[in-house]
Amino acid sequence: MSLKLDVGYPLYGAAFATDHSLVVTGGGGEGNNGIANKMSSVGIKQDKLIVTDDYEFAGVNDSPTALALEKGTLLVSLNAASSKLKQGENDHLKKYKFNADEEHNFELIKAVNLLQSKDPLDYIKAIVLSKDASMALVLNATTPPSLKLIDVDTMEVKQVLSKDEEDEIxxxxxxxxxxxxxxxxxxxxxxxxxxxxxxxxxxxxxxxxxxxxxxxxxxxxxxxxxxxxxxxxxxxxxxxxxxxxxxxxxxxxxxxxxxxxxxxxxxxxxxxxxxxxxxxxxxxxxxxxxxxxxxxxxxxxxxxxxxxxxxxxxxxxx
Missing domain, CATH: 2.130.10.10 (YVTN repeat-like/Quinoprotein amine dehydrogenase)
Structure with missing residues (x-):
């Protein structure tokens, strides 16, 4: 049996929270065309999928580009509006506490700027969390690439793993x-x-x-x-x-x-x-x-x- 659900916006990331719930993210980007940038909690209820909570990202942003979720810790990346990027303002990597049993599933904990770039074409294309959610790999989209290992608790970079890499990861x-x-x-x-x-x-x-x-x-x-x-x-x-x-x-x-x-x-x-x-x-x-x-x-x-x-x-x- 397969189940389908239209959440009302283009999707760019998804991760299971449990066997019975998952989180998806996406949106219309900076221009948005009336489509907000969001995350949704989706419950799997027997023979149907149900959106149990919607979270709309505050302000004007580009679309979310990467998402990872483990043990209630959720990381998502979306660049700020191009006007803010030009000023060096881009707290794109955001950490949330996710709890599907709460009335509001998403709680913002911290946001940081790992890119340190004013280029709108530089964005995070992949995030991977460890199973215990203590660390994460964060990869940007440029070449030469930047692959960073971060401490999820502090959201600080522990190690850059791509120092000698010239090719696209x-x-x-x-x-x-x-x-x-x-x-x-x-x-x-x-x-x-x-x-x-x-x-x-x-x-x-x-x-x-x-x-x-x-x-x-x-x-x-x-x-x-x-x-x-x-x-x-x-x-x-x-x-x-x-x-x-x-x-x-x-x-x-x-x-x-x-x-x-x-x-x-x-x-x-x-x-x-x-x-x-x-x-x-x-x-x-x-x-x-x-x-x-x-x-x-x-x-x-x-x-x-x-x-x-x-x-x-x-x-x-x-």
Whole structure:
């Protein structure tokens, strides 16, 4: 069974709060055309979806561009109006307390400016929270990129992870334990262990692989969604850190454990999410389809063709 709901504005972000509620965000942007920039709490009630609370962002802003939610802590980013940007005023990254059981679900706690930019084309394109909501990765849209690890309690930057990166970062991830983070460019996977301060890079991918999405399933294991250059089909790949000893100095390297073409009916991945509890990978394609694959062997469990009129930019699993 599938459920649909029109919340009345374009959506750019979504995250589950529980198996029975989620938060979505979007809006009409600075020009808005009568469409406010908002967040909505959506309840899943048996056979229907219900908006249980609406929150309209104060003032004139651009559309929300990224959202993350864990354990009642919600982070969302939306740039201020262009007139404020030119003056260097842009407390775009906002932290909220979210509680679906309260009369008003959204409580603003703090807002900060991590971009420090007057360019309206510079915005936050991805936010990932750790499972305990103590830290977050925040990625901006410029190249060279800026990927920052922040302390969610203070909303201050703990570390910049992209100092030597020149290429566009396509996606970011935090491991379930919170001990490791990763990012991908079109041709490279980079994995940081925050506990040991070690890092690994893997660039020896097949030449027609275009890395698109990444999720960490363990501190040293990543699921990567890949588009195939000049060829129909999308591929899932699992890379792991392994110990290599071939008579030389022993070392730990990243190696591919398994790879599988999921479907040849799609040419590009537009969104991806992994459920460790459900042992599935959910993939949205540029043909507006959703494919559910088994996490163990990447076999296809179910494919839903053309589930939406417009491109699917976000997919999330409870």
């Amino acid at each position: 396509r996606d970011i991830a935090i491991s379930p334990s919170g001990n490791a983070v990763a990012y991908i460019t079109e041709k490279k996977l980079v994995l940081y262990n925050l506990a040991t301060k070690e890092s690994w890079e893997h660039e020896r991918f097949t030449s027609n692989y275009l890395l698109t999405k990444v999720e960490l399933i363990e501190d040293e294991a990543a699921i990567i969604g890949i588009n195939l250059k000049n060829k129909a089909g999308i591929l899932l790949l699992e890379s792991r850190v392994v110990f290599e000893d071939q008579g030389l100095k022993p070392r730990r390297i990243l190696k591919t454990k398994k790879a599988r073409v999921i479907t040849d009916k799609v040419t590009k991945i537009t969104a991806l999410d992994v459920s460790l509890s459900g042992q599935i990978v959910a993939i949205a394609g540029n043909d507006n389809s959703i494919t559910i694959a088994d996490l163990d062997d990447f076999s296809t469990c179910k494919r839903y063709p053309k589930v939406h009129t417009f491109a699917i930019t976000k997919i999330t699993v409870s």
